[in-house]
Amino acid sequence: MKDVDGSLAEGTASFVKKTGRDKLWQRLDKHYKRFIDPKTSLLFEDMAEYRNCIVCREDNTQTIFIKDGFTHVRCLNCGFVYVNPILKEDCFDEVYESSDFGNKWVEVLLSEDQRKFDQAKFEKGVEKINKFTKKGRILDIGCSVGHFLEIARDDGWETVGMELNKRAVEHARSLGLKVWEEKLTPNLFPKEHFEAITLWEVLEHVSEPRELLKEIHLILKDKGILLVLVPNIDSIALRIMHEKSATFGGSSHVNFFNYKTLSRLLKEEGFETVDYETIVSELGTLNNYLNYEHPYLGKGGQILDFLTPEYIHKNLLGYKLLMTVRKVKVKS
Known part of the structure; x- marks a missing residue:
């Protein structure tokens, strides 16, 4: 996939x-303070x-670092990075269903520049799905x-969506x-109902992804396609910037996958990998950070010549990990 990076195309700050996003981030301090104990600077017990x-x-x-009161840890057994503890489910749901933070994110998604970025990303996603399955329900x-x-829909698919934010x-x-304005629950859809299902930047938000993947497996047709996009913990941007990256936001982003951990999770839940790559080089942000400026609002500067989108994606160092997997039967 050709690099999809809105910040690189016109400059990160622009x-x-x-x-x-700058206005959204201004609200984050107020957003996080609702959950953080001022005595410990950590999540209220x-x-x-x-x-x-x-x-x-x-x-x-x-523990690898603490950001905004949320502790980010690495599993010493398998290497998976995650937030622990996380917000309880009722607090977590409030963030997505009706919070000001969620509504402001909708405004970001509806901005012209974001739509251009998403247009290219989603068109490539449809092309990828079409490569591995016939059109039908998605x-x-x-x-x-x-x-x-x-x-x-414009490409000929019969579409259904699920979303919790009312404004969206x-x-x-x-x-x-x-x-549907609800979560995916058992018996909501018939078994083997869809030719394809997509999870565009969803799994990083879900406290128990296995439950979601099990239900997806049930409602996908035999050999149906699941497309997953998540932040890539192995990206060069995250490896260099660590907690300075906006990817780390403990109240919402609680799981951080790389190819190894995501492919293992998907395989154990009955999916085989048919395609994977990284997208979004995040070179504009890196350029700022390596020149001692604000990673997202800096003016940039000269960067090392070898850091090209081609080099980054060849080595699976892109900001986002895109995986396409096919449903297979689960061994009993």
């Missing part, structure tokens, strides 16, 4: 401001939920404002899209 590693199920971790879980569903649902429905 992209951030035109999409409204009565709001905290502890969990084992979602990949290997072990409880053997090392479900986009976490469909947000419905941009992917629009593109899939209203916008998607205004486009004539069928969107």
